[in-house]
Every structure is written in C-alpha cells, then in structure tokens.
Amino acid sequence: MYHYMTVSELAQRIKKREVSAEETTRSFIERIEELDEKVGAYITVEKDRALKTARDIDKKLKQGCELSPLAGIPMALKDNICTENIRTTCASKTLEDFVPPYSADVYERLEKAGCITLGKTNMDEFAMGSSTESSAFKVTRNPWDDSSIPGDSSGGSAAAVAAGMAAFALGTDTGGSIRQPTALCGVVGMKPTYGRVSRYGVVAYASSLDQVGPITRDVKDCALVLNHICGHDRRDSTSMVVAAPDFQAGLEEGIRGMRIGIPSEYFGKGIEQGVRDRVTEAIGVLEDLGAECEEVSLPHTIYALSAYYIISSAEASSNMARYDGIRYGYRAKDYSDLLDMYIKTRSEGFGAEVKRRIMLGTYALSSGNYDAYYKKAQKVRTLIKADFDSVFEDYDLIVCPTSSLVVIRSGEKTNDPLQKILPNVNTVPANIAGLPALSVPCGFLGNLPVGMQFIGKPFAESTLLRAAYAYQQNTGFHKMHPQV
Amino acid sequence: MNYETVIGLEIHAELATNTKIFCGCTTAFGDKENTHCCPVCLGLPGALPVLNKKVIEYAVKAGLATNCQINGFSKLDRKNYFYPDLPKAYQISQYDQPLCEEGYLDIKGDFGSKRIGITRIHIEEDAGKLLHEAEDGSTLVDYNRGGVPLIEIVSEPDLRSAEEARLYAEKIKAILEYTEVSDCRMQEGSLRFDVNLSVRPEGNSVLGTRTEMKNLNSFRALVNAIEDESKRQIEVLESGGEVVQETRKWDDVTGKNTSLRSKEEAHDYRYFPEPDLVPVVLEEEYIERIRKELPELPDKRAKRYVEEWGLPEYDAGVITASRPMAVFFEECVKSYGGDPKTVSNWVMGELMRLFNEKGAGAEDIPFPAVYMADLLKLVDDGTVSGSAAKRVFTEMFETGEQPKKLVERLGLLQISDEEALTGIIKRVMEKNPQSVEDYRAGTKKALGFLVGQTMKETKGKANPALVNNILKKLL
Numbered sequence: 001m002y003h004y005m006t007v008s009e010l011a012q013r014i015k016k017r018e019v020s021a022e023e024t025t026r027s028f029i030e031r032i033e034e035l036d037e038k039v040g041a042y043i044t045v046e047k048d049r050a051l052k053t054a055r056d057i058d059k060k061l062k063q064g065c066e067l068s069p070l071a072g073i074p075m076a077l078k079d080n081i082c083t084e085n086i087r088t089t090c091a092s093k094t095l096e097d098f099v100p101p102y103s104a105d106v107y108e109r110l111e112k113a114g115c116i117t118l119g120k121t122n123m124d125e126f127a128m129g130s131s132t133e134s135s136a137f138k139v140t141r142n143p144w145d146d147s148s149i150p151g152d153s154s155g156g157s158a159a160a161v162a163a164g165m166a167a168f169a170l171g172t173d174t175g176g177s178i179r180q181p182t183a184l185c186g187v188v189g190m191k192p193t194y195g196r197v198s199r200y201g202v203v204a205y206a207s208s209l210d211q212v213g214p215i216t217r218d219v220k221d222c223a224l225v226l227n228h229i230c231g232h233d234r235r236d237s238t239s240m241v242v243a244a245p246d247f248q249a250g251l252e253e254g255i256r257g258m259r260i261g262i263p264s265e266y267f268g269k270g271i272e273q274g275v276r277d278r279v280t281e282a283i284g285v286l287e288d289l290g291a292e293c294e295e296v297s298l299p300h301t302i303y304a305l306s307a308y309y310i311i312s313s314a315e316a317s318s319n320m321a322r323y324d325g326i327r328y329g330y331r332a333k334d335y336s337d338l339l340d341m342y343i344k345t346r347s348e349g350f351g352a353e354v355k356r357r358i359m360l361g362t363y364a365l366s367s368g369n370y371d372a373y374y375k376k377a378q379k380v381r382t383l384i385k386a387d388f389d390s391v392f393e394d395y396d397l398i399v400c401p402t403s404s405l406v407v408i409r410s411g412e413k414t415n416d417p418l419q420k421i422l423p424n425v426n427t428v429p430a431n432i433a434g435l436p437a438l439s440v441p442c443g444f445l446g447n448l449p450v451g452m453q454f455i456g457k458p459f460a461e462s463t464l465l466r467a468a469y470a471y472q473q474n475t476g477f478h479k480m481h482p483q484v
Numbered sequence: 485m486n487y488e489t490v491i492g493l494e495i496h497a498e499l500a501t502n503t504k505i506f507c508g509c510t511t512a513f514g515d516k517e518n519t520h521c522c523p524v525c526l527g528l529p530g531a532l533p534v535l536n537k538k539v540i541e542y543a544v545k546a547g548l549a550t551n552c553q554i555n556g557f558s559k560l561d562r563k564n565y566f567y568p569d570l571p572k573a574y575q576i577s578q579y580d581q582p583l584c585e586e587g588y589l590d591i592k593g594d595f596g597s598k599r600i601g602i603t604r605i606h607i608e609e610d611a612g613k614l615l616h617e618a619e620d621g622s623t624l625v626d627y628n629r630g631g632v633p634l635i636e637i638v639s640e641p642d643l644r645s646a647e648e649a650r651l652y653a654e655k656i657k658a659i660l661e662y663t664e665v666s667d668c669r670m671q672e673g674s675l676r677f678d679v680n681l682s683v684r685p686e687g688n689s690v691l692g693t694r695t696e697m698k699n700l701n702s703f704r705a706l707v708n709a710i711e712d713e714s715k716r717q718i719e720v721l722e723s724g725g726e727v728v729q730e731t732r733k734w735d736d737v738t739g740k741n742t743s744l745r746s747k748e749e750a751h752d753y754r755y756f757p758e759p760d761l762v763p764v765v766l767e768e769e770y771i772e773r774i775r776k777e778l779p780e781l782p783d784k785r786a787k788r789y790v791e792e793w794g795l796p797e798y799d800a801g802v803i804t805a806s807r808p809m810a811v812f813f814e815e816c817v818k819s820y821g822g823d824p825k826t827v828s829n830w831v832m833g834e835l836m837r838l839f840n841e842k843g844a845g846a847e848d849i850p851f852p853a854v855y856m857a858d859l860l861k862l863v864d865d866g867t868v869s870g871s872a873a874k875r876v877f878t879e880m881f882e883t884g885e886q887p888k889k890l891v892e893r894l895g896l897l898q899i900s901d902e903e904a905l906t907g908i909i910k911r912v913m914e915k916n917p918q919s920v921e922d923y924r925a926g927t928k929k930a931l932g933f934l935v936g937q938t939m940k941e942t943k944g945k946a947n948p949a950l951v952n953n954i955l956k957k958l959l
Contacts, residue, residue, distance in 0.1 A: 080530075081530075082528075082529065082530045088529070088530075090529070095529065098529070100523075100528065100529070100530070101523065101528070102523045102528070102531075104530060199530075199532060200530070200531075200532050201530040201531070202530050203529040203530045204529075204530065204760075206759075207759035207760050208759035234534065235532060235534060236532050236534075237532065237533070237534050237535065237760060237761050237762055238759075238760065238761075238762060314756060315756075315759055317564075317754075318562050318564055318573075318574055318754070318756070321564060321566065321572065321573030321574060322527045322529070322571065322572045322573050324566060324568075324573055326568045326625070327526060327527075327571065327625075328528070338568070342566055362754065365564070365754035365755075365756055366752055366754060367752050367754075370754075370756070374756060
C-alpha cells in the first residue's frame with residue numbers, strides 16, 4: 001500500500017510514526033518477492049540487512065532523534081555502485097562474486113541519511129548496452145508491458161521504481177542510461193552536471209561521461225534525493241567544488257518568462273511520430289504556464305552519437321582492462337601461461353557487448369588510428385559544447401523528446417550496433433557536453449510511457465527541476481502506474 | 485673502423501613523499517607484502533586516483549635543479565598494457581605534455597666539461613613487484629610499491645661513453661639528493677636506469693639503430709651494460725650484420741645482455757588523456773616560490789670549497805657528488821676549526837679507502853662528524869700520532885666509538901715522556917751499533933732507520949718529533 005507513495009509522502013508518515021521504517025521496508029520486500037520474478041529488476045535483494053537497518057532507524061525515531069528526511073526510505077541501487085559487504089556485480093560474470101571492501105560516496109551519503117538498501121538492480125553488463133538485456137544474469141521487463149524492454153542501462157532501477165518495488169533508486173548515466181529507462185518506464189530520472197555527484201566507488205564505464213543520478217516518482221523527490229547525493233568529494237578529482245543549493249527550495253517559483261529552446265534537430269528523422277506529438281503537446285503546457293518556447297538549432301547534433309560511441313568505447317577499453325583475473329573477479333579454470341590466463345579469463349568473463357566496445361575502443365586508440373578517431377571525436381565534443389553554449393546565451397533551458405522510440409520489443413535487435421543506440425540520439429549530447437538533463441513522463445503511446453527531456457546549463461539543475469515541477473503540477477502522467 | 489657510441493638515459497627516481505601518488509598509503513620500503521595498499525592503489529572497481537600535491541612540488545624542484553622549463557599546463561595520460569604488477573592494467577603517466585622540458589646538466593671529466601641535454605621530466609606511478617619464490621613455483625605479487633611516485637628524467641642522446649653516462653647519472657643522483665626529491669637508495673630500487681644505445685662509424689651524423697636496456701639499478705651495472713652492448717653492436721656491424729631495434733635485458737649476475745623483445749613485439753601503449761584527473765595548472769608564483777626554496781646545488785657548493793677553502797677542484801667534486809658526504813664534510817670542518825684541507829685530505833684518503841673496502845657511502849658512516857673532528861684535534865695536539873690516528877679511524881668506522889675512548893682502549897696514546905723515550909732509544913742504539921756508526925760517519929739517512937726502529941719498538945706510539953730530537957742529542 002506504500003508502493004506508489006512518493007518519498008516525500010512516505011517520509012512524512014515515517015516521521016510522524018504513522019508507519020514504521022520496518023513496516024515500510026517489509027512491505028517493499030513483499031512486493032519484490034511477489035513481482036520481481038516477472039519484472040527482473042533486482043540482481044541481489046538484501047532482505048535481512050534491510051529489515052535490520054529499518055529497525056535501527058525505528059529505534060532512533062523512538063528515542064526522538066532528529067533524522068534526515070530520507071531516514072527509513074527503502075531504495076534500490078544500480079549494481080555498479082560499490083556497497084561495502086554487499087556484492088556488486090555490474091551484471092557481469094566477471095564480478096559475479098565481487099564483494100567490495102569499500103563503499104561509493106553516494107552510497108555512504110544515503111546510508112548516513114538513513115536510507116534502507118533493498119538491493120542491487122539489474123543493468124546492462126558494465127552499463128554497456130541499450131536494453132538492459134546484456135546483463136549476464138537476467139532480462140528486465142518493462143513493468144508497463146512485459147514484451148517491451150525497460151530501456152538502457154539502468155533498466156533495473158527504473159523498473160523497480162515504476163513497479164513500486166523501491167521508493168526511489170540510483171542509476172548511472174553515460175549516454176542516457178538514467179533518462180532512457182526512466183522515459184520508457186514512466187518515471188523521473190536526472191543526470192546531474194558532470195562533477196556534481198562524486199563518481200568515487202561507481203564502477204567506471206566511460207569516466208569522462210559517467211554520472212550518478214536519482215530515479216524517482218516525481219520531480220520533488222528527484223530534488224530531495226539530489227540534495228542528499230551531491231557535493232564535493234575529495235576522492236573524485238572531477239567532482240566540482242561548487243556550492244550545492246537546496247534543490248527543493250525554488251521548485252514552486254513557476255516558469256513565467258522562462259526562455260526555452262526547442263532544438264529542431266531533436267525532433268527530426270528517427271524520432272517516432274507519436275513521441276514527437278506527445279512532447280509537442282507537453283511544450284504547449286509549458287507555454288500555457290508562461291514559458292517562452294522558441295525553435296533553436298544545435299547543428300552538430302548529428303555527430304553526437306558517433307563521437308559518443310568512440311569516446312565511451314575508448315575509455316571503456318581502458319577501464320575494463322583491470323578485470324584480468326589476477327586480484328579479484330572471475331579467473332578461467334585452466335590456462336597454460338599468463339597470456340593464456342588473460343585471454344581465457346576475459347573471453348569467458350565478458351559478454352558480447354562489452355567485448356565489442358573493448359575492441360572498438362582499442363582500435364580507436366591504437367597508434368595510427370588515434371587521430372582519425374579518438375582525437376576527432378574530442379574535436380566534435382568541443383563543437384557540441386559550443387552549440388549548447390551559444391543556445392544558452394539566449395535560453396534558460398532546452399526541451400526535447402528523451403527517447404526517440406518508445407516501442408522496443410525484448411529481443412528485437414539488429415546486428416548493427418550503432419542501430420542499437422539510435423534511441424539514445426537525444427540523450428547522448430548532454431553527456432558529451434557534461435550538462436544536467438532530466439526526463440519526466442509526458443503521456444503515452446498505446447500502453448507505453450513517453451518521456452520529455454529538459455537540458456540545462458552547467459550546474460543549473462534547479463532551473464530544470466523548477467520547469468519540470470511546474471509541468472507536473474499541471475499534468476498527471478507521473479501519477480499513473482502500471483498494472484504489473 | 486672507429487665507432488662512436490651514442491647513449492640516451494631514462495632515469496626513474498622514486499620520490500621521497502610520505503604517501504603514494506594517487507592515494508594516502510605509505511611509501512615505506514621493506515614491510516610485509518601487500519600491507520600498504522587500498523582500493524585506489526589496488527585498482528579496485530570504482531576507485532579513483534587523486535594526485536598528491538607533493539609529487540608536483542618535488543618534480544618541479546627536480547626540473548628547476550636541472551635547468552628545465554616548467555610547463556604551466558600539463559596533463560596525465562594512461563599508458564595501457566597488461567602485466568600482473570600493474571593493477572589497473574594501465575600506468576598513469578605523462579605523454580605529450582610533461583611537467584618539465586628542455587633542461588641540461590654539465591658533467592666534468594678527463595674530457596673537460598660537457599653539457600648534456602635533458603629532454604623532459606615527467607611524473608608517473610610505480611608498479612608492484614613480482615615474487616617468484618612461492619614453493620609451488622607460482623608467482624606472487626606484492627603491491628606495496630604500486631603507486632609509489634616516480635619521476636622519469638629523459639636525457640638527449642648526448643652521451644658518448646659509459647664514463648659520461650656514469651658521470652651524468654651520478655650528477656642526477658646528487659641533485660635529487662640535494663633537493664631531497666628522492667632518497668636515491670639504489671639497493672632498494674629507488675633509482676633505476678634505462679639505456680638507449682646505438683653506435684655509428686666515427687664522423688657519421690646519422691644515428692644508428694638503437695636498442696634499449698631497462699631497469700639497471702647500480703652505476704656498475706650501468707657501466708658494464710653500456711660497454712657490453714656497445715661492443716656487441718660494433719661486432720654486429722663489423723661482421724656485416726645489422727643492429728635490430730629491440731629491448732634487451734642486462735643480467736648483473738652473468739654480466740650478459742640478451743634480447744627480450746623485438747620492435748614487432750613492442751607494446752602499443754594506446755596513450756590517451758586520463759579522464760579521472762584534471763590537468764595540472766601551475767601559477768608562475770608557485771614555480772618561483774619553489775625556485776627560491778632550492779638548496780645550494782653540488783656545482784655551486786664545489787665552487788665554494790675551491791674558492792673559500794682552497795680545496796683542489798677534484799677533491800671538491802668528489803666530496804660534493806654525494807649530499808650526505810658534503811654534509812658530513814662541512815660539519816666536520818666546522819667542528820674541527822682548523823684547515824678544511826686537512827679534513828678533505830682525510831676524507832679523500834682514509835674515508836674513501838674505507839668506502840671502497842666496504843662498498844659503503846657517506847650515509848653508512850656510523851659516527852657523527854664531530855668524532856672525526858675530535859680525532860684530527862688529537863693528532864694536532866700530539867695525543868696520537870698520525871699513523872695511530874689512522875688505526876683509530878679504521879676502528880671507529882667499525883664500532884662508531886668516540887676517538888678518545890678508542891685511543892685508550894687500543895693503547896695508542898702517544899709517548900711524549902722524554903725520560904721514557906730516552907731509555908727506549910738507548911736500547912735501540914745498542915741493538916743497532918752499525919747505524920750509529922754510519923750516522924756519526926756522516927750517513928745522515930741512518931737517522932731515519934733509527935727513528936723507524938724506535939717507532940717499531942713503541943708500536944707507533946712514540947711522538948716522532950720528540951724521537952728525532954732525542955736521537956740527535958744522543959748521537
């Protein structure tokens with residue numbers, strides 16, 4: 001009965017002791033036990049640990065301790081976020097039995113805030129994939145339609161929130177991996193500005209693009225969770241020393257006079273007509289609320305996907321190299337010498353998608369290819385950033401569709417790997433430029449949700465949240481739930 | 485045909501920071517395996533590097549002390565290759581934008597003075613260590629050294645002989661010690677040399693094909709490896725062959741140098757900018773502050789010894805080549821108060837002799853400089869003879885005892901008692917009537933013989949000047 005409450009609502013009830021943290025947690029765990037066989041959102045469920053933590057929170061509440069608004073809230077974490085003493089697999093055979101001896105900064109912060117960790121969610125192996133189908137362990141279904149995928153790569157986290165199996169979740173976003181699945185699962189997901197949230201303890205896919213962010217039911221929850229995960233961390237050199245405002249503070253200020261750019265390139269070929277229609281309707285709502293929406297151009301958008309594919313694969317090829325079977329993780333059983341051990345361990349430990357990106361990235365960085373691929377992709381990156389800079393001189397934010405497609409059937413795949421990431425054409429640019437971006441549900445196409453994306457200036461998460469909050473105050477799509 | 489050897493050196497020095505380059509683990513040497521490790525230096529999934537600021541400071545210091553230009557903007561890069569001692573399977577290093585560039589050092593030898601160019605100095609992390617001593621024949625890895633900060637100092641191919649290479653390497657060592665950038669403990673591997681070497685017919689301006697020898701960890705190995713490889717390459721050319729570009733391995737034990745891998749087998753390191761670290765940006769002010777903090781470097785110090793203390797240039801060069809030696813020398817001069825040349829004579833003679841015998845250096849001297857000064861004072865005031873002092877000195881190097889105590893323990897107090905000596909000398913004259921005759925007949929050198937016999941009789945303890953006087957009187 002608590003499954004579809006927002007974090008804010010749950011927090012109120014726990015604080016007033018209308019319901020205990022233990023009852024809340026137990027109810028979510030029962031929900032997982034009942035539904036997850038069908039949805040496949042979780043790789044690991046930490047029932048006993050979660051209930052014990054919940055009881056500790058209840059004890060503190062009884063003693064009258066002042067606790068954070070997130071105390072007692074059951075959450076799910078994508079399985080590439082290191083959790084001390086809880087297995088962290090990255091949905092890979094390579095790390096199937098890996099129990100980290102340390103915790104990610106985001107996990108430490110949420111644990112300190114009193115969140116209850118229900119478990120670790122399914123994902124594409126090492127976050128590489130476009131459907132959460134490259135997991136070595138299981139397939140996650142879209143709670144709205146079990147023949148559809150939940151989107152990449154934080155599919156488990158998005159499905160868990162959408163199906164009421166967690167009050168909120170954390171995902172990671174390298175090319176859209178939070179926004180894409182939250183759009184397809186009809187929930188809210190944010191990729192903060194690169195450097196806003198510490199990457200310490202988050203298993204790297206592509207270091208210059210990765211960012212952790214919240215997956216929630218509504219925008220207010222998104223602001224609340226962001227409040228608790230952001231902030232400078234000296235253990236991550238790319239974590240920025242910027243003051244983190246209270247993201248909930250300005251939510252209700254409205255968007256009258258806000259200048260919104262609508263980039264024509266994000267509505268072009270390859271965007272499903274129904275998606276275009278829903279987002280256009282949503283833009284109408286924003287205009288009704290007083291925003292000034294005008295068409296703008298981001299001319300280098302067409303190169304974003306290729307640049308992303310090269311940069312992310314190049315970094316991934318290097319980041320994946322440490323999984324050599326020497327110190328931890330999977331090691332092949334039989335081998336004749338060191339080279340043989342490397343080859344067998346990595347051939348057996350990694351799935352096809354990860355291997356593809358390692359090979360692609362290795363090729364792009366090889367001497368003789370570096371200038372033509374990696375260096376060129378970095379130049380494109382500069383151009384894409386410049387596109388945004390120029391639009392943001394005149395506009396406060398950009399609005400566009402999140403996923404270009406909505407109906408993506410499980411197993412429905414082409415052999416063309418670039419084709420596979422086409423639905424990410426609108427999400428990738430924000431990663432390349434390091435900008436904050438937020439996806440909210442904005443209607444349906446048949447029985448499947450459609451997502452609208454807000455992209456903002458660096459560190460302007462508050463602006464995004466304010467606009468999206470205004471939208472949600474005047475629409476009800478975020479209050480709709482799937483019949484699982 | 486005569487050949488010219490062309491050598492470039494890459495010198496790796498471990499920096500004397502307390503903690504590793506990208507984490508807070510200690511850099512201490514010699515502890516139990518895998519006890520100085522954490523998620524960062526073990527390359528656990530999700531762990532991130534954070535650059536140690538001291539590393540930048542030390543590297544800039546080394547750069548300024550070797551006349552380098554310090555780059556206000558430099559970045560770190562990943563050097564990708566698989567090896568069990570490299571936890572992340574990439575080494576964080578610097579590729580195309582190093583911290584320091586375009587420096588030089590002057591070396592002095594029989595050939596006169598020569599300027600050796602320094603191409604660059606960059607920072608990087610050290611790897612762990614493979615241990616092949618497991619009973620079942622398997623290999624174990626110790627990651628304590630993994631992540632210890634290094635600088636790599638790359639010279640221009642300006643060196644032409646093993647001797648020049650040694651002088652250059654010694655000079656680098658001295659500078660790193662003076663600036664306290666590295667402790668340069670070679671037996672612990674904190675200073676290591678890679679040699680790039682080619683030969684060409686004399687007068688030829690085109691460079692020959694080069695080979696590389698890695699990880700030489702003593703000056704002796706450096707010299708031997710260069711001589712051996714140079715000879716080998718010349719032999720290859722003389723017999724009509726071609727030198728193959730390859731990496732070779734020098735074996736200190738066998739004194740042989742063998743092929744390790746060819747150019748075709750060489751790694752493609754796939755360098756690219758390290759995305760986990762931000763570029764290193766240095767303000768001019770910061771660089772100038774470090775420049776001001778630089779200590780007096782060996783060349784300047786040697787010049788001072790020559791000009792102010794009148795030391796021979798050679799002696800000044802030897803003493804200043806090692807910072808611990810120079811510090812010991814200066815403390816001794818100060819405490820002694822007499823002629824610095826007396827101190828330098830002892831250093832160049834007795835101390836160097838002991839160093840050579842024991843394979844020791846100034847850092848191994850077991851007694852404070854004050855003891856040596858005290859000993860020199862004992863000679864000056866006639867308490868011990870010069871030859872007895874040498875015995876005391878040798879013993880002091882063994883036990884570290886105070887010179888006064890040693891003089892007593894060894895019974896080396898000089899006999900300056902005229903009466904006692906007169907008795908001994910009379911006995912010596914009785915035993916050697918022929919010499920007495922000779923002297924009296926005008927053979928003056930017989931006196932020397934008699935003095936010697938007296939010294940022998942007193943086991944060197946007699947005051948020689950007094951013996952001379954008494955002898956002359958009696959004769």
